[in-house]
Amino acid sequence: YAAKDARLPVLVYADALDDGRRERLAMLVDLRAALDHDEFEMHYQPKVDLATGVATSVEALVRWNHPVLGRVPPDAFITVAESTGLIDDLTQMVLAQALGQLRRWREADLDLTVAVNLSARNVNDETLPQRVAAALATAGVPAERLILEITESSVMGDPERTVPTLERLAAIGVTLSLDDFGTGYSSLSYLQRLPVRELKIDRSFLLGLADPPRARASRVLVRSMVGLGQSLGLKVVAEGVETTEILEELRALGCDLAQGYLVSRPVPGDLLADAVVRAGYRMPRLGLLPTPRP
Ligand code: C2E
Ligand code: MG
Numbered sequence: 001y002a003a004k005d006a007r008l009p010v011l012v013y014a015d016a017l018d019d020g021r022r023e024r025l026a027m028l029v030d031l032r033a034a035l036d037h038d039e040f041e042m043h044y045q046p047k048v049d050l051a052t053g054v055a056t057s058v059e060a061l062v063r064w065n066h067p068v069l070g071r072v073p074p075d076a077f078i079t080v081a082e083s084t085g086l087i088d089d090l091t092q093m094v095l096a097q098a099l100g101q102l103r104r105w106r107e108a109d110l111d112l113t114v115a116v117n118l119s120a121r122n123v124n125d126e127t128l129p130q131r132v133a134a135a136l137a138t139a140g141v142p143a144e145r146l147i148l149e150i151t152e153s154s155v156m157g158d159p160e161r162t163v164p165t166l167e168r169l170a171a172i173g174v175t176l177s178l179d180d181f182g183t184g185y186s187s188l189s190y191l192q193r194l195p196v197r198e199l200k201i202d203r204s205f206l207l208g209l210a211d212p213p214r215a216r217a218s219r220v221l222v223r224s225m226v227g228l229g230q231s232l233g234l235k236v237v238a239e240g241v242e243t244t245e246i247l248e249e250l251r252a253l254g255c256d257l258a259q260g261y262l263v264s265r266p267v268p269g270d271l272l273a274d275a276v277v278r279a280g281y282r283m284p285r286l287g288l289l290p291t292p293r294p
């Protein structure tokens with residue numbers, strides 16, 4: 001990883017560091033610049049209702065178009081942003097973009113719900129509910145059309161602090177979704193304490209379904225997670241659905257929603273409706289505008 005230019009003194013000091021830390025420092029400098037220069041772009045991936053075939057919601061996934069490195073995947077920079085506090089600004093930006101897109105969809109008669117990922121630091125930020133409420137007000141969209149995806153590990157560090165924050169978010173009408181479910185280690189005891197309304201089964205379990213030696217055990221796990229979530233009154237989403245076989249299996253297990261490359265890869269907002277329709281699903285309509293002719 002090479003910095004674009006050594007314009008900041010931090011890079012001089014970085015010479016004394018090992019490669020890994022220098023890389024992180026360089027990325028940090030670039031991330032700050034990226035926020036200032038709008039190098040981020042949002043892509044959206046639909047979650048489809050397996051019973052109705054409607055793409056009820058979409059997950060907003062951030063992309064960084066680095067001027068030198070090209071497209072940097074979020075896993076590579078979210079952790080750096082998280083460890084420095086830049087994540088506060090990044091989340092604020094993502095939220096504003098996603099809600100702005102939601103507003104444009106609503107103006108095009110699409111009744112979508114948008115999901116934004118939160119990181120641990122966001123969930124530990126007691127000002128988050130006010131910030132979310134302000135972003136909703138600025139965009140002029142109802143709180144009921146926003147989902148915030150959280151992970152168990154981000155909540156569990158300090159539940160005395162995070163649970164009340166999540167409850168305040170739920171109280172303003174935002175839906176909370178538990179992402180990467182099954183990968184944490186105290187799933188069951190926390191599930192009933194969290195005000196979540198959606199549970200996303202981690203992609204790793206779906207991969208197991210397609211891997212013959214693991215298929216039987218994976219099927220038992222996925223079935224249990226669907227049953228557990230539904231018996232707690234939650235909508236269950238399977239993430240990372242790549243094949244028709246797996247989709248049919250999820251449907252047979254009664255899973256509520258599916259998300260994955262099979263339906264659509266994450267795409268820019270203006271390409272979403274086409275991608276959904278091409279995959280054979282329907283977009284939800286507000287019904288305020290006449291239905292477009294086929
Ligand atoms: P996640 O929230 O669990 O998001 C799902 C990831 O799985 C996305 O990767 C998505 O593109 C990918 N995916 C979806 N369907 C399939 C599939 O069928 N097959 C495969 N192989 N992958 C699939 P992405 O966009 O690279 O994001 C990775 C992670 O980075 C996300 O995991 C999330 O934890 C984080 N992330 C992404 N955008 C944001 C953001 O705006 N804010 C925060 N805090 N984190 C974000
Ligand atoms: Mg997510």
Ligand code: MG
Nearest residue numbers: 179180200239
């Ligand atoms: Mg996930």
Ligand code: MG
Nearest residue numbers: 180202203239
């Ligand atoms: Mg995941």
